[in-house]
Amino acid sequence: xxxxxxxxPTGATSTSTTAPASTTQQAVYQSLEAFNNASIELYDxxxxxxxxxxxxxxxxxxxSRNGGSFDDIGVNEVMVDTGMITKWREQDGETDIFIVNxxxxxxxxxxxxxFTVTSTAGLVAQTIVRNVRTGEQLRVVSIDSxxxxxxxRKVGTINNVAMVVGDVLQRLATAVGRGVADLDAxxxxxVEREGYIQKFVQTLKIDDFDMxxxxxxxxxxxxxxxSGQKAYALREDQERAALFGQAYKDPSGNHYTTEGLLxxxxxxxxxxISGSLTTRTMEETLTTCTEYMSPNNNMKLLVLGTKARAAIxxxxxxxxxxxxxxxxxxxxxxxxIGNAKFAIVPHPLMNEKSGFNRHAMVVDPGxxxxxxxxxxxxxxxxFNGRARFEMNPASTYANMTGSFVSYMGLQxxxxxxxxxxxxxx
Numbered sequence: 260x261x262x263x264x265x266x267x268p269t270g271a272t273s274t275s276t277t278a279p280a281s282t283t284q285q286a287v288y289q290s291l292e293a294f295n296n297a298s299i300e301l302y303d304x305x306x307x308x309x310x311x312x313x314x315x316x317x318x319x320x321x322x323s324r325n326g327g328s329f330d331d332i333g334v335n336e337v338m339v340d341t342g343m344i345t346k347w348r349e350q351d352g353e354t355d356i357f358i359v360n361x362x363x364x365x366x367x368x369x370x371x372x373x374f375t376v377t378s379t380a381g382l383v384a385q386t387i388v389r390n391v392r393t394g395e396q397l398r399v400v401s402i403d404s405x406x407x408x409x410x411x412r413k414v415g416t417i418n419n420v421a422m423v424v425g426d427v428l429q430r431l432a433t434a435v436g437r438g439v440a441d442l443d444a445x446x447x448x449x450v451e452r453e454g455y456i457q458k459f460v461q462t463l464k465i466d467d468f469d470m471x472x473x474x475x476x477x478x479x480x481x482x483x484x485x486s487g488q489k490a491y492a493l494r495e496d497q498e499r500a501a502l503f504g505q506a507y508k509d510p511s512g513n514h515y516t517t518e519g520l521l522x523x524x525x526x527x528x529x530x531x532i533s534g535s536l537t538t539r540t541m542e543e544t545l546t547t548c549t550e551y552m553s554p555n556n557n558m559k560l561l562v563l564g565t566k567a568r569a570a571i572x573x574x575x576x577x578x579x580x581x582x583x584x585x586x587x588x589x590x591x592x593x594x595x596i597g598n599a600k601f602a603i604v605p606h607p608l609m610n611e612k613s614g615f616n617r618h619a620m621v622v623d624p625g626x627x628x629x630x631x632x633x634x635x636x637x638x639x640x641x642f643n644g645r646a647r648f649e650m651n652p653a654s655t656y657a658n659m660t661g662s663f664v665s666y667m668g669l670q671x672x673x674x675x676x677x678x679x680x681x682x683x684x
Contacts, residue, residue, distance in 0.1 A: 266454055284475075337670070338633045338643060344515065345416045345630040345668040346453040357388065359426040368413035371400055373408050376428065382408060383611055387434050390426040393420050398434050414636065422434050435592030455515030455646065456632050458670035459496045461489040467657040486648075491548045493646060501669060502627075520627070521679060522561075523671040524620045528678035533617065536682055538574055542596050544680055545621065549599040551676035553625025559676075561594070561601040564609035564616040566683040571603065571619070579603065617683035626677075628670035 268610045270454045303588050361375035382388075388410070396415030402408050413419040414434070433442060452506050463485055504519025532540050548559060563571060571594075572579070579592050592603040601621070609615040631644035644666025651660040 285323065304487070327679050332410050332411075332599050337628050337630050339630050339668075343456045343666075344631060345632075345670060346451070347670050347672070349450050349672055350450050354378075355430040357382055357428040357430070359422050359424060359428065362420040362424055365421045366412050368419050369411060371409050371411055373403065373409050374422070375409055377406065377640070379405060379408050379542055382430065383443055385433055387414065387431045388428040389415075389431050391429055391445050393417065393422075393426075395419050396431070397428075410493050430475065452670075454517045454630070454665055454668045454670060455505065455507055456630065457500055457517060458561050459493055459500075459646075459665045459667065461493045461496070462660065462662040464658070464660045468661070473536070477583065489663050490646075490648075493665060495605055496669055497646075497665065499608060500667070503613070517668050518671050520558050520622055520671065520677075521615065521620060523674055524622060524677035524679040527674035527676065528621075528681065531681040533570075533681050533684040536570060536574065536684075541574060541682065544678070545596050545599075545601060548621040549597060550677040551623070551626075552599070553623050553676070556623065556625045557598060558593075558600045558602055558624070560604050560622050562604045562606050562609065562620040564606065564618045564683070566616045567609075567619045568603075568605045570683040619680050619682050621678040621680075623673075623676040626672040628672070630668040630670055632666050634670075637653065 304369075357376045357379070359374065363372065363374055366372045374397075376382075382399060384399050384400060384401050386398055386399050388399060393418040394415075395413060396417065397410040397412060398409060398414045400409045404662045435442065440524045464486075465482065483503065501517070502519050503652060505517045509515070512535055528544070530544070532544055545561070552559075574592055579594055594601045594603065609618060609620075633641070633643045636642045645667035646663060648661055648663050652660070654660050
């Protein structure tokens with residue numbers, strides 16, 4: 260498996276990887292002709308049947324952390340009416356860091372001085388900024404251009420000293436004068452984003468001979484077994500799409516993409532700490548992902564590959580707690596780091612075959628929305644994309660066909676709330 264500098268897969272699985280043993284399960288489900296009426300049991304085999312339901316965790320956590328109402332900000336499931344494209348706007352927090360772009364002398368305490376920064380966007384008059392390097396505090400008097408502003412030197416207790424290019428000015432608070440009611444309006448622009456809604460289908464077929472046969476087991480029990488397996492396969496398809504993403508090219512050549520969580524998290528905080536993995540480096544890494552937290556939430560999911568889980572177990576012996584999260588009635592293992600709690604979710608699809616077995620992914624369940632499209636059918640009835648079973652209208656008594664179907668997309672909000680790290684060598 261070829262990896263880039265961050266350890267992300269850059270190519271297909273190596274041909275030296277041992278392929279899993281093939282099974283006849285799907286062939287059996289498609290046709291029972293090979294079996295006679297002898298007493299033969301069918302044993303299901305599935306690589307991921309015992310895997311953690313990451314999407315269920317996202318949904319339950321997201322809903323509970325936002326008051327249980329689908330109308331609240333950051334809720335985890337939404338119905339959209341924009342067709343097979345889900346659209347949203349993402350607004351980051353207002354800028355509170357400004358970088359000095361021209362040297363400035365110490366000047367005189369209490370005097371107004373002009374300063375040059377890379378951008379004054381988000382800076383308003385009557386606010387206090389602090390030079391992180393020197394500790395000096397300044398009161399902003401006016402915004403003069405896109406890169407210059409005037410401020411009063413030494414409004415705090417730290418003396419005014421010369422500023423150099425690269426100094427960081429951090430906005431602290433407002434310092435509104437007597438008789439002043441309002442500040443200038445400011446904020447961060449909202450960015451337009453969109454994702455493709457994918458259609459998932461798993462189909463069941465059975466004919467009249469199979470209906471009247473006692474092949475394998477009781478026919479009713481076997482049909483229930485088939486249905487359960489197809490429903491599980493649908494959920495697994497959705498889980499793969501949520502993790503790895505989905506791209507579609509229509510006949511006109513237009514490309515549509517639903518960004519998977521691994522790609523999304525990699526746009527946030529990413530790196531390779533496997534060569535120096537200690538509790539300190541791990542906690543410093545995870546702490547970077549807690550700068551952005553969804554409202555009313557102090558918990559994030561720590562989604563682990565197979566080798567990454569072993570690394571966490573070794574690193575945090577005695578610190579991993581098993582607890583029941585009351586508001587979702589789920590028992591999970593957690594680690595507390597600083598003011599945040601991380602719920603450990605091992606993911607069976609993050610294995611050697613996918614190339615992510617050494618990685619840990621951090622996502623905020625309140626910032627990941629699962630989207631279902633809505634509409635109206637020809638009978639005027641409401642129609643939505645939630646998973647359901649539909650019989651094929653062309654089915655006859657001799658050959659019946661039905662499908663589990665779902666239409667689903669994702670809204671991945673604020674990569675700054677997420678991270679993807681290689682933690683196992």
